[in-house]
Amino acid sequence: KAGVTQTPRYLIKTRGQQVTLSCSPISGHRSVSWYQQTPGQGLQFLFEYFSETQRNKGNFPGRFSGRQFSNSRSEMNVSTLELGDSALYLCASRRPGGPFPEAFFGQGTRLTVV
Amino acid sequence: DQQVKQNSPSLSVQEGRISILNCDYTNSMFDYFLWYKKYPAEGPTFLISISSIKDKNEDGRFTVFLNKSAKHLSLHIVPSQPGDSAVYFCAARTGNQFYFGTGTSLTVIP
Numbered sequence: 001k002a003g004v005t006q007t008p009r010y011l012i013k014t015r016g017q018q019v020t021l022s023c024s025p026i027s028g029h030r031s032v033s034w035y036q037q038t039p040g041q042g043l044q045f046l047f048e049y050f051s052e053t054q055r056n057k058g059n060f061p062g063r064f065s066g067r068q069f070s071n072s073r074s075e076m077n078v079s080t081l082e083l084g085d086s087a088l089y090l091c092a093s094r095r096p097g098g099p100f101p102e103a104f105f106g107q108g109t110r111l112t113v114v
Numbered sequence: 115d116q117q118v119k120q121n122s123p124s125l126s127v128q129e130g131r132i133s134i135l136n137c138d139y140t141n142s143m144f145d146y147f148l149w150y151k152k153y154p155a156e157g158p159t160f161l162i163s164i165s166s167i168k169d170k171n172e173d174g175r176f177t178v179f180l181n182k183s184a185k186h187l188s189l190h191i192v193p194s195q196p197g198d199s200a201v202y203f204c205a206a207r208t209g210n211q212f213y214f215g216t217g218t219s220l221t222v223i224p
Contacts, residue, residue, distance in 0.1 A: 004157070031210065042120075042216035043158070043203065056211045090157055101146035101165075101207050105157030 002026065004106035006091050012112045018079040021109045025072050025093030031055075032074040033103060034066060037088040046089075049074055081113045117141045118206050120215035128223050133191040135218050137204030140185060144206035144213075149178060149189045152201045152217070161202075162189070194222045 005024040013019050025032050033056075034046040045058035049068035066076045072093075078085055088110050092103035119138045127133045135149075145166045150158035164171040164178045164187070171178050177190045191198055199222050204215040 040216060043214035045211060048210055101163050102148055102160040103212060104160065107157045
C-alpha cells in the first residue's frame with residue numbers, strides 16, 4: 001500500500017509569491033491534515049479536511065488555505081509569501097472510523113522563501 | 115498556547131540502556147496520546163499510542179506510560195539501539211485535532 005505522497009519535495013520561492021503544495025493520502029483515507037514544522041516549534045496544525053470539507057483550522061493567517069478533492073487528494077496554498085513561511089510542510093492522512101488514532105505522514109515539502 | 119510540552123530538547127543514552135522521553139500536557143480532554151519518531155528529511159513515523167483510559171501500553175522495546183493525575187506521559191525504550199537515534203514527538207488528540215510537542219532529539223551512543 002503506497003504511503004502519503006507529497007509533491008514537490010523542495011521548493012524555493014521569492015517573498016510575495018504564492019505557492020501550492022500537493023498531498024495524496026493513503027488509499028481509503030479520507031482525512032487529510034496539514035502541519036508546519038519550524039525549528040523549535042514542533043508541528044503546528046494548519047487545517048484538516050474530510051470529504052472535501054475543512055473540518056478544523058489552526059491559528060494561521062488567511063494567507064494559508066487549502067482544499068480537498070473528491071479523490072481525497074489535498075492541496076495547500078500560501079499566498080503573499082513571507083520569509084517566516086520557510087518551513088517543512090507535512091501532510092498526514094488517517095483511516096476512517098474505528099479506534100485508529102494515528103495519522104500517517106508524508107515526507108514533507110521543504111519550502112524556502114528568499 | 116502550547117498544550118503539549120516536551121521540556122528536554124535532547125537526550126543522550128548509551129546503547130543497551132533505557133531511554134526515557136517525557137511529555138506534559140494541559141488539556142484534560144485529550145483522548146489519545148501518541149509518540150512519533152522522525153529522521154531528518156523524512157516525515158514523522160507513528161510509534162505507539164495509548165488511550166486516555168489506560169496507564170500503560172507496550173509494543174516490543176517501546177512502552178508508553180500515562181499518568182493522568184500529573185498530566186504526564188513518558189516513552190521508555192529498552193534496550194536502546196543506535197538506530198533509535200532520531201527526534202521523538204509526543205502528540206495528543208482531541209476530536210479530530212492533534213497537538214504536538216516540540217520534540218526531543220535522542221542520541222544513542224554505541
